[in-house]
Amino acid sequence: MTRRRLPSLSSLKAFESFARTGSMTRAAELLNVTHGAVSRQIKALEEQLGAQLVSGPRHGLRLTPAGRELAAASSAAFDLIAAALPGAGAAEEMVVSSPGTFAMKWLIPRLPAFLDAHPNVRVRIVASHAPVDFGQGGLHAAIRIQGDEPAPGVRRTAFMDHFHGPVLSAELLARLGGDHTAVLKAPRLHSETFRPAWAAWAARAGVDLPASDLDREFEHNAYMLEAAAAGLGVAVVPWAFAQADIENGRLAAPWGFARMETRYTYLRPSLANHPAAVAFGAWLVEIGRRSAGPPAAGFNGREHF
Secondary structure, three states, rough: OOOOOOOOOOHHHHHHHHHHOOOEEEEEEEEHOHHHHHHHHHHHHHHHHOOOOEEOOOOHHHHHHHHHHHHHHHHHHHHHHHHOOOOOOOOEEEEEEEOOOHHHHHHHHHHHHHHOOOOOOOEEEOOOOOOOOOOOOOOOOEEEOOOOOOOOOOOEEEEEEEEEHHHHHHHHHHHHOOOHHHHHHOOOOOOOOHHHHHHHHHHHHHHOOOOOOEEEEEEOHHHHHHHOOOOOOOEEEEHHHHHHHOOOOOOOOOEEEEEEEEEEEEEEEOOOHHHHHOOOOOOOHHHHHHOOOOOOOOOOOOOOO
């Protein structure tokens, strides 16, 4: 039988804890050792493997490409060991990164169905729209809006189409008399999360945008949606963000929604096989398949309502 070439398990555990938490201090707290002990264990692991696993200044260490690969493999291995231990039927935490407004408006309202079907899984959602780095922060999976660009080391599953369209409150729409030119010239709302939203929608919908009377900017899509519902202007948002507010009458979508080239995509490390993350991805695909599409346009061309 071939002998396995394995590094020191204590050093590997220290490294995996740092990779999962993104911090020497938090890794030390997790392992109940000192910051220096974690640092020394990782240094010993690098010397044993003959590879640099972390780089950068002391208070800004990040994983190298070799470190990210080892982090994904070691986290998966520790997950498998934990699942095989007696009493492994206890609740298991899964950390999912998601754009905040998508989590708030679409994911969380549907989450009880997944938790009912998987009572031993705890889902912790962290809000982010930044590029996903599975070597930092202990993520098991992530949701992003993206196209078909390659992602080395990542499994990608598109689970729902992506639509964008202008929305505004029913009261503001009534005050504007349903006139499409007046709607387009009304105060225009923007989110720092996706500043080109208006231009991207206009290009896909074939609409010439006139100059707006006023531009208002918000830090997050969630704030912008509330501003639109409050009658502060018109916002271009994804259908998934606005669906509940449109169905309950808080918002109106006079042009409907244009299909975008990007899609809602579920991401997992290619080397990991976290059972809960696999089940969560399958659930997203099924929920995405069953989700209602956006409504048709309320008016076209130069017609009024």
